[in-house]
Amino acid sequence: MIRRVLVLFLVVITVFIAVAIASVRNINRAVAGSDWVNHTHSVILENEGLRSDLFIGDGAAHTFVVTGDTRDRRACIEALSNVDEHLELLAALTRTESAQKDQVARISVLVNRRTDLIRSVVAARQAGDTERVRTLLADDAGQPALKEIQRAIEKLKYDELELLTERDTASFLQAQMTRWTVWAGVTLDLLLLLGAGWLIRDDIAARRRAAAVLLETNERLEAMVLERTSELAAANVKLTDENLERRWSNQGLEHQLRYNNLIINSINDLVLVLTRARNISRVNPAVVRLTGKEPHELVHTPFSTIARPHYDGEPPMLDPISQAMNEGRDLRGQRAVVIDKLGREIPVIMALFPLRDSDKVVGGVAILQVVPSSGRPQS
Amino acid sequence: MTRASATKPAETRAASAQKHILLIDDEADIREMLGMFLTGNGYRVTAVASEIEAEKIAGIDRPHLVITDLQLEYSDGLEMVGRLKALLPETPMILLTGVLFDPKVVREVLIKVVSSYIDKTAPLSRILEEVRRLT
Numbered sequence: 001m002i003r004r005v006l007v008l009f010l011v012v013i014t015v016f017i018a019v020a021i022a023s024v025r026n027i028n029r030a031v032a033g034s035d036w037v038n039h040t041h042s043v044i045l046e047n048e049g050l051r052s053d054l055f056i057g058d059g060a061a062h063t064f065v066v067t068g069d070t071r072d073r074r075a076c077i078e079a080l081s082n083v084d085e086h087l088e089l090l091a092a093l094t095r096t097e098s099a100q101k102d103q104v105a106r107i108s109v110l111v112n113r114r115t116d117l118i119r120s121v122v123a124a125r126q127a128g129d130t131e132r133v134r135t136l137l138a139d140d141a142g143q144p145a146l147k148e149i150q151r152a153i154e155k156l157k158y159d160e161l162e163l164l165t166e167r168d169t170a171s172f173l174q175a176q177m178t179r180w181t182v183w184a185g186v187t188l189d190l191l192l193l194l195g196a197g198w199l200i201r202d203d204i205a206a207r208r209r210a211a212a213v214l215l216e217t218n219e220r221l222e223a224m225v226l227e228r229t230s231e232l233a234a235a236n237v238k239l240t241d242e243n244l245e246r247r248w249s250n251q252g253l254e255h256q257l258r259y260n261n262l263i264i265n266s267i268n269d270l271v272l273v274l275t276r277a278r279n280i281s282r283v284n285p286a287v288v289r290l291t292g293k294e295p296h297e298l299v300h301t302p303f304s305t306i307a308r309p310h311y312d313g314e315p316p317m318l319d320p321i322s323q324a325m326n327e328g329r330d331l332r333g334q335r336a337v338v339i340d341k342l343g344r345e346i347p348v349i350m351a352l353f354p355l356r357d358s359d360k361v362v363g364g365v366a367i368l369q370v371v372p373s374s375g376r377p378q379s
Numbered sequence: 380m381t382r383a384s385a386t387k388p389a390e391t392r393a394a395s396a397q398k399h400i401l402l403i404d405d406e407a408d409i410r411e412m413l414g415m416f417l418t419g420n421g422y423r424v425t426a427v428a429s430e431i432e433a434e435k436i437a438g439i440d441r442p443h444l445v446i447t448d449l450q451l452e453y454s455d456g457l458e459m460v461g462r463l464k465a466l467l468p469e470t471p472m473i474l475l476t477g478v479l480f481d482p483k484v485v486r487e488v489l490i491k492v493v494s495s496y497i498d499k500t501a502p503l504s505r506i507l508e509e510v511r512r513l514t
Contacts, residue, residue: 241419245503248412252500255406255477 001203008196012189019185026178033171040164043093043100044157050086051153053079054111058146061118065125065133076122080115087111103156110149117145270338270348270368276361278303278325290370292341307368310335310347321352328354328361338368347371397423398514401442403433403459404475405452409499413446413475416503417510430454430462437466443514446506449476457492471513473497475506 057079064072087108094100117140124132264271264284273282280298288294291306298306309320324331331352337345348368355363400422404410410426417424425440427433430451436442445463449456460472471494479498480489489496495509 237419241416241503244412244416244419248416248503249500251408251412252477252498255499256479259477 001199001206005196005199005203008192008199012192012196015185015188015192019182019189022181022185023178026174026181029174030171030178033167033174036167037164037171039093040160040167043090044160044164046086046089046093047153047157047160050083050090050107050111051150053082053086054114054146054149057083057115057118061122064122065137068125073122073126076118080118083111083115100156100159103152103159107149107152107156110145110152114145114149270366270370272298272303272307272366272368273355274303274325274352274364274366276325276363278321278364280306281363287368290338290340290346303366305339307336307338307348307350307366309350310337324352325354325361325364328356330354335371336368338370397421398443399423399425399440400510400514401433401436401445402426403430403445403447403451403456404428405448409448413503413506416507420507420510422510422514428452430459433459433463434466437463441467442470444510445470445472446475446510447472449474449478460493471495473506473509473513475499
């Protein structure tokens with residue numbers, strides 16, 4: 001778009017320069033034409049002056065012949081002098097124009113011949129040679145030479161006027177051409193400027209549309225960014241809350257576990273957690289204290305390795321511990337003995353509570369209370 | 380003493396319109412987590428570790444709600460609640476503890492002493508519900 005506008009402006013400038021050059025050239029031609037018109041008028045004026053002074057001189061000579069008055073003679077001499085001057089000027093004015101130059105040369109010959117005659121008549125009259133005067137005037141009867149001169153002068157004048165008309169026409173045409181050139185150039189420039197203006201307006205409109213689209217896109221993008229940012233912020237808040245909730249939940253469970261362990265570990269009775277197969281899975285410190293065995297020596301070993309029911313007489317057909325576990329019922333007040341690390345048997349009262357998970361017995365908790373030597377459980 | 384709420388002047392002015400909660404627990408993690416949670420939910424929280432600090436705060440900046448643990452390092456939570464009630468007779472109090480009580484005990488004993496009982500295994504959302512109910 002910018003390139004097109006630049007090209008248009010370049011064309012406008014070119015047309016402007018072309019019009020300016022054409023105008024300057026036409027002005028120069030008009031000036032030259034005007035000079036020539038002045039020159040032609042000068043030729044015509046000199047031509048007319050020549051004719052006038054020649055006739056004045058001729059008339060004054062004839063008057064002098066009749067009157068013999070020196071004033072007429074002086075008038076004649078002065079007129080002839082003017083004639084010479086006119087001839088010189090005509091020769092000078094027409095020296096560059098061959099046709100006119102030839103005409104002026106011919107007129108000069110005729111006029112000089114006539115002025116020589118006039119001078120001869122005046123000289124003869126001045127000398128009192130009447131006969132000579134009569135002869136000269138008789139030869140000039142009818143003044144054919146003067147008529148010829150007049151025709152030549154008329155011809156020159158006519159030719160000059162013809163040329164003047166021609167050049168006047170040419171000058172008019174040139175002026176017309178200049179006018180047309182200027183108006184055409186101005187009109188073309190205006191049209192081109194209008195075109196450039198239209199292109200610029202179109203370009204500005206396109207830029208405005210593009211800017212509006214850009215603005216709209218930016219606003220949409222900004223809205224999306226804001227929306228996304230708020231979504232991220234909300235997600236971040238949610239994550240933070242979830243994280244806090246998880247930490248809180250963990251600490252709650254840990255606290256509860258620690259508290260429960262504290263309670264179990266502080267019980268003086270022996271507490272053992274058994275699996276469904278009656279293997280030991282956990283013991284409290286009272287078990288370690290009484291048996292002298294460390295937890296790692298007890299865990300995953302059968303419960304029967306450290307404790308067994310005690311009967312004064314014949315043992316029952318079925319093991320009461322297995323029976324309670326299988327039936328999922330509590331076993332309370334069962335006399336039993338604990339076998340310590342040295343193989344000693346320590347009498348205890350045993351209780352067994354099944355551990356249930358979704359109505360299934362998955363193990364049990366055995367609590368053994370040491371029987372004091374008096375036969376009552378230790379407090 | 381831990382101020383869980385921000386202390387910048389502009390935020391302090393904004394916080395003046397917020398409800399003030401006095402949190403008493405001798406475990407720093409609990410103070411930090413609960414303080415952060417309640418602050419995030421628009422409350423101004425002052426978290427302290429002992430009864431002495433709690434009484435000091437209650438004297439200079441009366442709370443709208445007191446949340447206290449049961450087992451503190453140097454005092455019994457329920458006894459402390461009794462003393463705080465003398466200072467703040469109109470202020471509701473929540474007992475937040477890791478000791479799990481039998482529902483009957485809660486109904487018949489604890490609720491007579493405190494406004495609400497929540498065990499520490501309860502989710503934060505449950506605690507927030509009670510805080511909103513009581514403030």
